[in-house]
Amino acid sequence: MLLYKLWRSFIKEILLLKRDIGGIVIIFVMPLLLIVTITLIQDSTFKNLEGSKIPIIFIDQDKSEVSKNIKAELENSKTFQLLTNFNEKSAQDAVFSGDYQMAIVIPENLTKDLNSNIDSKVQTIVSSFGLEGDSAKVKTAAPKAKEIHLYFDPATNVGFKNSVMNSVNKMVFEIENKKIYKAFQDQLGTTENLDENKNLISFKEITPRKGEMDVMPNSVQHNVPAWTLFAIFFIVVPLSINLVKEKSQGTSVRARISPTPYFVHILGKTFTYLIICLIQFLLMVAVGIYLFPYMDLPAFDVSGKMFQLVTVTLFAGLAAIGFGVLLGTIADTQEQSAPFGATSVVVLAAIGGIWVPVFLMPEFMQTIAKFSPMNWGLNAYYDIILRNSGIGGIAKELIFLFLFYIATVAISLFYEKKQNAV
Structure with a gap:
């Protein structure tokens, strides 16, 4: 019976998303435009430095x-x-x-x-x-x-x-x-x-190896995980808006007085948006693998790493969903949730190392970056792609992302209960 209620909650979220075509476009198309544009700019900059004087x-x-x-x-x-x-x-x-x-x-x-x-x-x-x-x-x-x-x-x-x-x-x-x-x-x-x-003393760069070949980092390996994370966390905007809509339209009241526990309502949103995060990730990876080579960019290599990357994506998605649920629960109007959600995602991206590498930041900002869920996700992606780590090597980041989801959802449930206590 509980699974059926969870399924119905999932269907409800899908119907809500179908009514918001603009939101769907933002969720899927905007990150693809960002990753293509930023990677082209960075790669062409490197090529200009190499090819022209x-x-x-x-x-x-x-x-x-x-x-x-x-x-x-x-x-x-x-x-x-x-x-x-x-x-x-x-x-x-x-x-x-x-x-x-x-x-x-x-x-x-x-x-x-x-x-x-x-x-x-x-x-x-x-x-x-x-x-x-x-x-x-x-x-x-x-x-x-x-x-x-x-x-x-x-x-x-x-x-x-x-x-x-x-x-x-x-x-x-x-x-x-x-x-x-x-x-x-x-x-x-x-x-x-x-x-x-x-030349009695010389320098030799030692890079990670895959079989008999050196693994040389490139702009694609940095941009695909970085902008995938940005896309995942951008679901905070439509998720929080939907939660505010439910409050203004009375849907949340019906959900609270129904026999279904309120946490099932939250789980339905979690599963729905996890699927969206996974689709975002697969689209970004597809662009890196199939489109970038036609644009004279390096192909994104995921061979032997797909399971680990999907795992990080799901845990990063949980963190983003938890943040979106918290924001949507606390906000009273769409005018509060939409701009604050978009701004907070940009701030988290800046703090987390999406825009500027963390090691270039001032020391106090490097300390702050350690508390950013985007930084945890980005480090996990980099550990897999650039450092050839397995699940064990990224366990700490996965735990942090999951605890962030648990903490934000718990705060949301507590706030919701307190606000509606009679």
Whole structure:
């Protein structure tokens, strides 16, 4: 008998949704538009950075070995297009006015002063060990350190600035090291090949592996789970509106005075919207698998992960449903539930890492993010897709999502009972 009442409650929710075609469109179509648009923008941005060169101004006042090496490194990086028909003043004006993102100015006598500085220091070190060569030079005062001037457009991203500065520092550091090593060779009379001593320490990125292949993260792997979660939580809006409608139309009164317990009414909504969440997820995955490759985007790989992903989707759906039930129970009018529901979902998305990665947030916001159900769901999705975790690896996030559903529904039932107590 209880199952029959649950079934009838489920049918009632389906009929309510059928009367709201606009709500159905919002629930299913809007997330698909979001995921396609955002992924295209992000992926095209990455491709532009890889496939096209950023024009920067390069002024060589040294015109010798070091400046030529720096220029060659910048050209070989395939990132920059060097513009050389500027002087320092015109370069500064062009960059500060926003015409170009940056300018690099190599000072005069950089190579000469660097060689002189290195020779002076090497001779001092060699002399301190009593190993002066026959060709020891007369000591001279070491010249002052030279400065390479970097001009940046004030609107330039800080990350880009730091990346360029680190690259230039690395180039200069390598040039200095080679020159110092060569100077010691000359002083000590060794003939060892300089090239044999470079790259004694290097970096190798280790990525998760699937069989014999490295798993390289891409924009699709980040956007599909993120916007799936956003879509799931957006059901808060129609769910809360339907609950408010029931109160204004007297449906909730009939539900309370009927022999059916009120929690069955809530369970009917839960099962209905869980199916909607599952359909949303499957649509998003279908777009990632079948549509993205036709748009020159990476395909979304779910092989061997579908069960875990569906499990996270169901638990995330429970959390979203619980939040929607709570909002719809507390709100008195649609004017309260609709804007607050939409705004709260956007805020939860921002806090949870959908818009901005959590690690880029201030420390206190990172702490707040740990209490966002969207963050729990997103971490669970990432653990499966990017870290190859199983159900055991995401158990903590699943428990948090389920407890969030239990807590919000319990508060809703308590509030409803208190409001209607005679």
